[in-house]
Amino acid sequence: MTSSVRVRFAPSPTGYFHIGGARTALFNWLYAKHTQGTFVLRIEDTDTERNTKESLNSLLSNLRWLGLDWDEGPDVGGPYGPYFQSERNEVYQRYLEQLRQAGCVYEKEGAIWLKVSGATQTLDDLIHGPVQRLEEKDFVIYRSNGTPVFHFVNVVDDIDMHITHVIRGEDHLSNTNKHLELYRAFGVTPPKFAHIPLILKTSGPGKMSKRDSGSLVEEYRQKYFLPEGIINYLSLLGWSPKNDREIMPIAEIIAAFDLKDVNNTNARFDEKKLMFINAEHVKNLSPEAFYQQGVIVLKETGHENAIHDTNRLKAIFAIVQEKLRSFEELPHFIEYFFDESYPFEPEAFKKIEKYQPKQRLLELKEKLSALTNFSEENIEACIHTLSETNQIPTGHYIHPLRFAVSGRSVGPSLYHMLPILGQSTVLARIQRCLDTQLS
């Protein structure tokens, strides 16, 4: 760490990790990386009724999956731990005692209340500018059951952990006055605040919530989205590098990110754009990275039979990468390379009927079987010759042939996929098509 910036992400593990939380974590992480500061993860688990172990595991796991690693927090420790609020009671008692000594609190109906100043507080928000508001009523900081409430622990921990910048959702903007009252009571200069705009539902009113479809990080992980794609999309919700750049590697985002460029308007979540950005990242993957991920996806989706021949698989990936939008599509997209009993799709058949497919395939079968070197160039030359000799467009050969060898109307470049399948397989597939579809 070469700067004194200390930021924190302070989630409450009460459900699955959602996009809004991921975006808040991301902005904190980006700012820490950009300033070479420290990113602290603090778990706000004081609500024993709603916190669950599963939620915590999901949170940590998905944060790591996204690559949002923390410098201090659960599992990694740090100088200001513990990082679970449920384990910090002594700290809170100590700070409460301080307020007692200062005469800032009183007890009423078993709970402990903070006396507010009665003065208008001005918050100099890094994103919204000066915000003035009066906190007029005293509020509870310790419940009658002896446990501290959010506002209190949040401020105490930020003080105790030396947080310099509080980057959180705009839904906390109104809470900040309570926090400012607490800082005043403690006699501590507040950190800088940056309230980032909220993410709204794709359609309809209100902010995005865990209940909305597409709102859980877990969903994208299960669909094999690339973490860097999600990070890239999320970074563009409320922030912009202001140079028309959109598809960026994470290093570029870190270098460009700054709180002063975060805007103050809520953004609507757009899954289509997320898809697009993910697809761009899939295309930009190195062959090695694509292979690694491809193998994982094939294994997890029950296609172990596809991964045995590494060289063949790499050849298939090479002609398929540019066509894929997400790894979720991979297994289905390449299935027929590994299965001689692939189905012939009726919709695909409809598209080739007009080309007199039986005749075309018989011609192709004869010419292709005569090739001594089943190369992409020779296949292409062969089809062109056929086309010229019979005065028939090449498409009339290509479409039925693709249908015959894959059962589909779409797929990777035909000239490139045939050599991978191999001459005998291609001829056998043409024959099967002739026998079962065109007899």
Added chain:
RNA sequence: GUCCUGUUCGUCUAGAGGUUAGGACAUCGGGUUUUCAUCCCGGCAACAGGAGUUCGAUUCUCCUACGGGACGCCA
């Protein structure tokens, strides 16, 4: 209801006191004499409304409308 906050194409955004208001997604159309979910080209599409300041405002100020948030012994 009270308080806070915001308002550029359908969506994410750039922008400047005087611009043909730019880019991207989506969408529509065309092309790549091989499909397309790739690639290329093109079209459609925005400064919420009203006052004020100003030679001039979409850009600054105010009001209205609309949006979002907060008002718990939840976080």
